[in-house]
Amino acid sequence: MLGQLRRIVQDVAQEPILNKALSGLVSSVKHALATECCSVYLADYQQQHFMLMATDGLNEEAVGQVAIGFSEGLIGWVGQREEPINLAQAHLHPRFKVTPEVSEDNFSAFLGCPIIHHRKVLGVLTIQQSAERVFSEDEESFLVTLGVQLASVLANAEMRDAASRSSTAVQQATQLQGLPGSPGMAIGEAYVTEPASDFDAISLKRSDDPEKELALFYRAVKITKAEFNRLAERMSSHLPADALAIFDVYHQLLDAASLGREIEEQIADGWCAKSALKRVVERFARQFDDMDDPYLRERGLDIRDLGQRVLNHLLDTEQRRAKLPEKVVLVADEVTATMLAEVPREQLIAVVSLRGSVNSHAAIMARALGIPAVMGVSELPLLHWHEQRVIVDGYQGHILLSPSEAICAEYQRLISEDVALNARYQQEIGLPSQSQCGERFKFMVNSGLAIELEYTNAQFTDGVGLYRTEFPFIIRNQFPTEQEQVELYEKVLAGYPEKTVVMRTLDVGGDKALPYFSIIEENPFLGWRGIRLTLDHPEIFLVQIRAMVRANIEHQNLHILLPMVSDLAEVDEAIRLIRQACFEVSDELGVSLPKPKIGVMIEVPSVLYLLPELAAKVDFCSVGTNDLTQYLLAVDRNNARVANLYDALHPAVLRALYQLGQQAKALQFPISICGELGGEPAGVLLLAAMGFRRFSMNSSNLAKIKWLLRRVELADLELLLPEVLCCHSPKQVRLQVQRFLEQKHLLTQLRA
Template sequence: MLGQLRRIVQDVAQEPSLANALAGLVSNVKNALQTECCSVYLADYQQQQFMLMATDGLNKDAIGKVAIGFSEGLIGWVGQREEPINLAAAHLHPRFKVTPEVSEDCFSAFLGCPIIHHRKVLGVLTIQQSASRVFSEDEESFLVTLGVQLASVLVNAEMRELASQSSPKHVHVGQLQGLIGAPGIAIGQGFVLQPASDFDAISLQKSDDPEKELSRFYRAVKVTKAEFNRLAERMSGHLPPDALAIFDVYHQLLDAASLGNEIEAQIAEGWCAKSSLKRVVEKFARQFDDMDDAYLRERGTDIRDLGQRVLNHLLETEQRHHKLPEHVVLVAENVTATMLAEIPRVQLVAIVSLKGSVNSHAAIMARALGIPAVMGVDELPLMQWQGQQLIVDGYQGNILVSPAEAICHEYRQLMNKDAELNARYQAELHLPGQSACGARFNLMVNSGLAIELETTQSEFTDGVGLYRTEFPFIIRSRFPTEQEQIELYSKVLTGYPDKPVVMRTLDVGGDKPLPYFPISEENPFLGWRGIRLTLDHPEIFLVQIRAMLKANIGNGNLHILLPMISDLAEVDESLRLIKQAWFEVDDEVNQQHVVPKPKVGVMIEVPSIMYQLPELARKVDFCSVGTNDLTQYLLAVDRNNPRVGNLYDALHPSVLRALHQLGQQTHGLQFPASICGELAGEPIGVLILAAMGFNRFSMNHRNLAKIKWLLRRIDLSELKLLLPEILACQSPKQVRLQVQRFLDQKQLLNQLRA
């Protein structure tokens, strides 16, 4: 049964034509369950109806013509209840609607199952039979399981169909919805920096130049055969002749008489080389998978391995021919710091990450660079983005693919308006960071990704509230040496003379892996990351601390911040190692220089440490609240998972109440506290935090001018009157509405974005 389910879903996913996919679906389900009729209806939310899209058993002339309202008939009832409905005599039920066009008078038994994706009903799948009987639990379970698996395949199926029918440069798939990663608007061309080398990422596409596609396929086959020859030669001294015979089999499969002939036929039908390879390999692999003989079933693996190698060479050739667009919209499964380093900053205008969420590492990097980003957009296969004209709307989380020129014109006007607003903020950047009532704020920057950009306005900031030391580690192919780190840290410390620079010790793991120090964990955000990793490797920690201390000689503005602290014992061990490193550096300089002792602080991001603040305040000098991870852990939401990305919200009432309690406690302990998470750089967030009594904020340098401009127009007494209403809210939406209403009353709301 599981094998049948898998094959049915695979057939739907691999068919580029939606009509053909649904026709195959109903026939396969009818045969699998040995029933007399199977039909599928898809939801049309504009018309508020379910349209019959495929059937095997009803009148086929009704396909695409018969529609049933959301509140009508048994189909509408299934959609309303969002659960299976199993009836022995459907025609006797009061919700039964007579529809002569479908010719279902002969059927009595009815089982309908909704197809739901992210709480939205996409359609209804039904089976029917002439005999009056209740379908068995096994049959109902089969249909429910199939509906769940079909949901992710059918979502945005119309977009995929349109994409497959057009060339990559002329595809028109309209608008895609993702999660807001970084605000702003950009227009550019999609560029896939690291294409996925697997068939799941390949969308089926036609080509108008079969000769060119055939030539590309022949070149890939030639390179693949040469690769097999090298492998066979290398392994000849280690494997027996019968084991080496597999390479001969691969050669034969690539010959025209085997797979090659089939692929050539697909190219002749108008499919591009990648699509032809995908269709043929998956067809043959499925045939082997269905065989009873275990030996023959294993040959399906050989077919896939062979196809994978040819695909790799096709993609390599394709990538070499892609020139970097003038305005690059970087598209990847997961955008990394290494990818960003490969694109010239002047050409990078936006980021689209198929995975990730609002506060994933890619989103934070985008905000630091001041470019819009949309996350969790996986409706189109990765390679389909290559070369597309895109509008990335980071305010709404929308992406417009191949937009009309009139739409581009409208968005350019919005971009101009954004630029005007930003110029208004920049005009006041030199003024003090204070409220309208004179309350002083320390406004600092988060740094580490683009030092040159981040230090250009250092005179208008109060220092660096968070320097992320992990970026120099991530973009290298090895751990940086002590001397390399000294040079990096010196540049930052000297860039902010007489102002505090808070350097966070190495914080990798989670969604920030080191390419040369891979960590494989099932739940990395709760695993070996931050201080846990560096305390287990004191040789890494000590070298970094020594480099910081040496860079601080002559500057004296270094503060050290410890990430991912969940236990006081971690603080004690860290302080011991910092003390050891200080003695080592002091001994090394041999009284030639004074080695300042830096202040040491702890990041408040793991909820457990919030309940040990009195003890913590006696051990360290300050704390800094990382709202990104604190929100993630309080809400138990993986911030990198787009499936639950809508649940991640730093304005959740529970998060705000925890921050309020934290602020009251640190104030009572006279324990200096700052906010360095992304919430500190958002207008709504910073107003709420200011109302709570926080007055030290660190944000990306792009937001600094806007936040300073806003705070200079706010009276703290008004904010404090608003705070009880905010803390009484029951949802993030209510919180936003409260603050937006406040800003609107002060005529500030329309001045914060175009």
């Protein structure tokens, strides 16, 4: 039964045309359950009905013609209840709706199961039979399991179908919904980097240049054959002749008389090389999978391995030949710092990451660069994006593929308005950092991601509230030397003379991996990261601290910040190592070193209850709202499936921050905000109302936040705060802040 389920889902996923996929689905389910009828209805939320999309047993002429309202009939009832409905005499049920066009008079037994994706009913799958009986628990379980597995496949199939139509002459834009990762809007051409080299990532496409596609295929085959020759030669001294024969089999399969001929025919029929390869390899592999003989079934793996190698070389050739567009919308499965560094800054206008969430590191990097980003857009295979014209709306999390000229013109107008608003903020960046009532604030920048941008407003800041030292480590292929770190840190300290520069010690792990120091964990965000890693490797920690204090000799503006602290013993050990490093440098150079102030990041919930003890050990603390939110809500901020649960404006997070601020004030313990919340309008208003006065944010947000706080009275914010702290949901919090901004006539001045 499990094999049948898997085969049905695979067949639907591999069929590029939605109608054909659904037609195959109902026939396969009817056969698997030995029932008389199977049908599938898909939801149309614009029309508020379920449309019959495929059937094997009802009148086929009704397909695409018969619609059942969301509140009508048994189909509507399944959708409303969001659970299976199993009836022996369906026609006698009060919710039964007579629909003559479908010709279902002969059927009595009915089992309907909803297909649900991300809490949204996509459709209803039904089976029917003439005998009056309740379908068995096994049959119901099969249909429920199939519905669960089909949900994401059907969502992707519908999106692929719409995207394919949008690339035809009709030019109808396809809208995708992701998560708003970085504000702003942009229009450019999608550039896919590091595409996933597996057949699941390939969406079937046609080509009007078969000669070009054949040339690509022949080149990939030639490289693959040469690769097999090298492998066979290398293994000849280790393997017997019969084992080496597999390489000869691979050669024969690639020849024109076998797989090669089939692929050539597919290309001649109008498919691109990748699509032709996918269609042929998957068809042959499935044929082997269906064979009874275990030895022959294993040959399906050989076919897939062979196809995978050819596909890798096809993709490699395309990637190297691809020309970087003038306006790059960088699209990747998961955007990394290295990918961003490979695109010239003047050409990079937006980022789309198929994985990740609002405060994943890809989103934080995009905000640091001041470019729009949308995260968690997994509906389309990665390679479908390549060379498509794209509109990225980082405010709403919308993406438009192949938009019309009229839509582009409207977005261009909004982009111009955005530019004008930012120019207005920039005009006041040199004015005092204070509220309308004269309360002073300290504004610092988060640095380390986009150095050239961060120095732009250096003279208008109070320094660096968070310098992320990990990125020089991430973009190298080995640990940087002490001297390399000294030179780097000295530039940063020199860039902010007589202003505080807070350098965070190496914070890797979680979603920040070093290419030369692999960390494989089942739950990396709760694992070996931050201070936990560097204390386990004092040789890394000591070298970094030595480099920091050496760089600080001439400038004397260094503060050291410890990340991911959860225990007081970690603080004690880190302070001991810092003292050791300072003593070593002082002794080696024969100079008296200025003692840097030491701080702790508040991002692990346990530290919220250790503030008095921390205040006795260190000089300051800085709140990392990104991780604190993640840990308080138990939500992986990189997981798009639970992204709607991650929200720094959650009442629990706000109440924790309020209590933290009050406790720090009572202890007279210096505290600042360095997480993304302090760079957002709603966040900074509420934090200011709580008593926070030091904020560190991306340089791109600095002018806007300063402009906003100069237009509010703290007394008004303090009246808003109790209402917000009594809210039950982030949505209520946003409505309260929005109402406040509307009353102050500020809302329309914060975005186009």
